[in-house]
Amino acid sequence: MTFFLQLVVTGFALGMIYALIALGFVIILKCSEAFNIAQGHFVLIGGYLGYTFLVTFGLPIWGTLLMAILTAIIMGLLIERLILRPLVGQPVLAVIMVTIALATVLGGLATLIWGAEYKAYHGLLPTINLQIGSISVPSESLIGLIVSIVTVAILMLFLRYTKIGLAMRATAEDLQVVQSVGIKATTVYAVSWVIASIVGVIGGILLGGVSGANMELAEIGLKAFAVVLLGGVNSIGGAIVAGIILGMLENVAAGYLDPLLPGGGLAKVFPFIVMIIVLIFRPYGLFGLVRIERI
Amino acid sequence: MLQVNNIEVVYMNVIQVLRGVSLDVSDGKIIALLGANGAGKTTTLKAVSGMLRTEEGEVTDGSIDFDGERIDRYGPEDIAAMGISQAMEGRRVLEHLSVEENLLVGAYCRKDRAEVKRDIERVFNWFPKIKQLRRQMSGYLSGGEQQMLVIGRALMARPRLMLLDEPSLGLAPLLVEEIYEIIARINSEQRMAILLVEQNVRAALGIADYGYVMENGRVVLDGPAEKLKDNEDVREFYLGLSAVGSKKSYREVKHYRRRKRWLA
Ligand SMILES: Nc1ncnc2c1ncn2[C@@H]1O[C@H](COP(=O)(O)OP(=O)(O)O)[C@@H](O)[C@H]1O
Ligand SMILES: [Mg+2]
Numbered sequence: 254m255t256f257f258l259q260l261v262v263t264g265f266a267l268g269m270i271y272a273l274i275a276l277g278f279v280i281i282l283k284c285s286e287a288f289n290i291a292q293g294h295f296v297l298i299g300g301y302l303g304y305t306f307l308v309t310f311g312l313p314i315w316g317t318l319l320m321a322i323l324t325a326i327i328m329g330l331l332i333e334r335l336i337l338r339p340l341v342g343q344p345v346l347a348v349i350m351v352t353i354a355l356a357t358v359l360g361g362l363a364t365l366i367w368g369a370e371y372k373a374y375h376g377l378l379p380t381i382n383l384q385i386g387s388i389s390v391p392s393e394s395l396i397g398l399i400v401s402i403v404t405v406a407i408l409m410l411f412l413r414y415t416k417i418g419l420a421m422r423a424t425a426e427d428l429q430v431v432q433s434v435g436i437k438a439t440t441v442y443a444v445s446w447v448i449a450s451i452v453g454v455i456g457g458i459l460l461g462g463v464s465g466a467n468m469e470l471a472e473i474g475l476k477a478f479a480v481v482l483l484g485g486v487n488s489i490g491g492a493i494v495a496g497i498i499l500g501m502l503e504n505v506a507a508g509y510l511d512p513l514l515p516g517g518g519l520a521k522v523f524p525f526i527v528m529i530i531v532l533i534f535r536p537y538g539l540f541g542l543v544r545i546e547r548i
Numbered sequence: 549m550l551q552v553n554n555i556e557v558v559y560m561n562v563i564q565v566l567r568g569v570s571l572d573v574s575d576g577k578i579i580a581l582l583g584a585n586g587a588g589k590t591t592t593l594k595a596v597s598g599m600l601r602t603e604e605g606e607v608t609d610g611s612i613d614f615d616g617e618r619i620d621r622y623g624p625e626d627i628a629a630m631g632i633s634q635a636m637e638g639r640r641v642l643e644h645l646s647v648e649e650n651l652l653v654g655a656y657c658r659k660d661r662a663e664v665k666r667d668i669e670r671v672f673n674w675f676p677k678i679k680q681l682r683r684q685m686s687g688y689l690s691g692g693e694q695q696m697l698v699i700g701r702a703l704m705a706r707p708r709l710m711l712l713d714e715p716s717l718g719l720a721p722l723l724v725e726e727i728y729e730i731i732a733r734i735n736s737e738q739r740m741a742i743l744l745v746e747q748n749v750r751a752a753l754g755i756a757d758y759g760y761v762m763e764n765g766r767v768v769l770d771g772p773a774e775k776l777k778d779n780e781d782v783r784e785f786y787l788g789l790s791a792v793g794s795k796k797s798y799r800e801v802k803h804y805r806r807r808k809r810w811l812a
Contacts, residue, residue, distance in 0.1 A: 342604075416656070419645075420653070420656060422642075423645060423649075425644075426642040426645065428602075429602055429636065429640070430642060430653075432602060433597060433599055433624055433633070434633070434653055434654050434656050434705060435625045435628030435656060436625070436653075436656050436657075437625050
C-alpha cells in the first residue's frame with residue numbers, strides 16, 4: 254500500500270507538471286485554433302536553460318526560474334513577431350505547419366548551444382524532505398508540485414481578472430467580435446505565445462531537475478498533447494485534471510507493469526492507451542466545452 | 549459625419565458585391581439601410597467598420613470618410629477607436645463569458661474605468677431585462693436578451709456612430725418593438741448616430757429619419773423615412789400593402805417586372 258501511495262503522490266506531482274505544460278497548448282489552441290507542435294520544444298529549451306542558470310551561472314532556484322521566465326517572454330514575443338504575424342488571416346493549417354518548423358529550429362538551437370548532451374542538475378535543486386505517514390515525498394516532486402500549482406494559479410487569475418486575460422478569453426470565443434471592438438488580435442496572440450513558452454520552459458526546468466536536461470524532453474510535447482485530448486481540447490480545467498490523471502497512471506504503471514515486462518517501457522504507452530479508450534467513449538474528452546445550443 | 553462615396557467592394561479579388569454605393573449619415577440621425585437578403589447591406593457595414601479585411605474583402609473603388617478623414621484603408625481597430633462601433637448580425641455574444649464581461653469587452657479601448665462602470669449601469673438601465681442576468685453565462689440568454697446584450701456591448705465603446713445589423717432577426721414582433729423603442733431612446737438621449745440595417749422595413753422606417761434601399765449591390769431608392777413609407781414599391785414589396793382592386797391587365801405584367809426587380 255505504501256508503495257502504491259508513494260507512486261500516486263509522485264505521479265500527482267508529475268501530472269501537475271504535465272498539466273502546466275498542456276496549458277500552453279490549450280491557450281494557443283483557444284486563441285488561434287492551431288496546435289502548437291513546438292510546445293515540447295519549449296520544454297526542451299527550458300530543461301537546458303535550467304542547466305545554464307543553475308549550474309553554469311550558479312543561480313538559486315528562484316533566480317533560475319526568474320531568468321528562465323524572462324528568456325521565455327523574449328522567446329514568445331520573437332516567435333509571434335517573426336513567424337506568426339505574417340500568417341495572420343492565413344488558414345490554421347499554415348500556422349500548424351509553421352509550428353512544425355519552429356520545433357525543428359528550437360531543437361537545432363538546443364543542439365547548437367548545448368551540444369545535445371545530457372546535462373544533469375538534479376542535485377542542485379534544494380532538498381526538502383516531506384514525510385506524510387509512511388510516504389516520503391521526494392524533493393523534486395515537492396518542488397515540481399509547488400511551482401506548477403503556483404504557476405497554474407497565477408495563470409488562472411491572470412485570465413480571470415486582467416484586461417488582457419479578458420481579451421484572450423473573448424478571442425477564444427469570437428475573433429471578429431474582438432476585432433470589431435478594437436482589440437488588437439496581434440497583442441492577444443503575442444501574449445498567448447509568451448504564456449505557452451513560459452509554462453513550457455518552467456515545465457522543462459522542473460522535469461530537467463528530475464531527469465537531467467536532454468533532447469528527449471521534447472517528447473513531453475506529445476504527452477501534453479495527450480493530456481489536452483483527454484481533458485477536452487479547449488478546457489483549462491480539463492487539462493489540469495487530465496494532466497494529473499495521466500501523471501498518476503504513468504507512475505503507477507511504471508511501478509507495477511514495467512517489472513512484469515522485460516525491457517520495461519510499458520509505462521510510457523499506458524497513459525496513451527487509457528487516453529484512446531476514454532476518447533472512444535467521450536470523443537470531446539473529459540471536459541470538452543460543449544457548444545451552447547439553445548432551442 | 550459619415551460619407552460613403554460610390555464604393556465598390558470585391559471579395560477574394562473576384563466576387564464583386566457592391567457596385568457603387570453612396571450614402572450619408574449626419575450627426576445624431578438614424579439612417580436605415582434596407583433591402584432583401586444578399587443585397588449587400590452587411591457588406592456595406594463591414595466596409596465602414598473595416599471588418600471586410602477579416603474576410604478577404606476590399607474596397608476597390610470610391611471612398612469612405614468619417615468626419616472628413618478617409619477611413620477606407622484603416623483596420624477595424626483604428627476605426628473602432630475613432631468612435632464607430634458595430635453590433636454584428638446574428639447576435640454574436642461571447643457565449644462562455646458572463647453578461648457583464650461581454651459589456652466590458654465592448655469598453656476594452658477605454659481608459660476611464662470609473663466611467664465604464666457607470667456605463668455598464670446605464671446599459672442595464674436601458675435594458676433592465678439583462679440586469680438580473682449580469683453574472684450569467686451569456687450563451688444561455690434568450691434570443692432577445694442576447695440581442696440586447698450585443699447592442700449594449702456596442703454602446704459600451706461610447707460610439708458616435710453605431711452600426712446595427714438586423715437587430716430584429718428571428719425575434720418575436722413584441723420583442724422587436726421593445727428593442728426598437730430602446731434604440732430610438734438611446735439615439736435621442738445620447739445624440740448618437742445610427743446606421744441601421746434591416747429587412748424588417750416597417751420597424752426600421754418607424755424610427756429612422758432617412759432610408760436607403762439596396763438591391764444587387766446598388767442603392768436603388770432613397771429618401772426621408774416618411775416618403776419611403778408612402779412609396780408604392782416599398783409599400784407593396786416590403787410592407788405587404790398592395791393597392792387593392794387593380795385589374796389583371798397590362799398593368800399586371802408591368803407589376804410583375806417591378807416585382808421581379810425588387811425581389812431578384
Ligand atoms: N465573405 C464573403 N465572401 C464572398 N462573398 C460574400 C461574403 N460575404 C458576403 N458575400 C456575398 O455578398 C452578397 C451580399 O451579402 P451581404 O452583404 O451579407 O448581404 P445582406 O446583408 O444584404 O443580406 C451575397 O451574395 C453574399 O453571398
Ligand atoms: Mg446581412
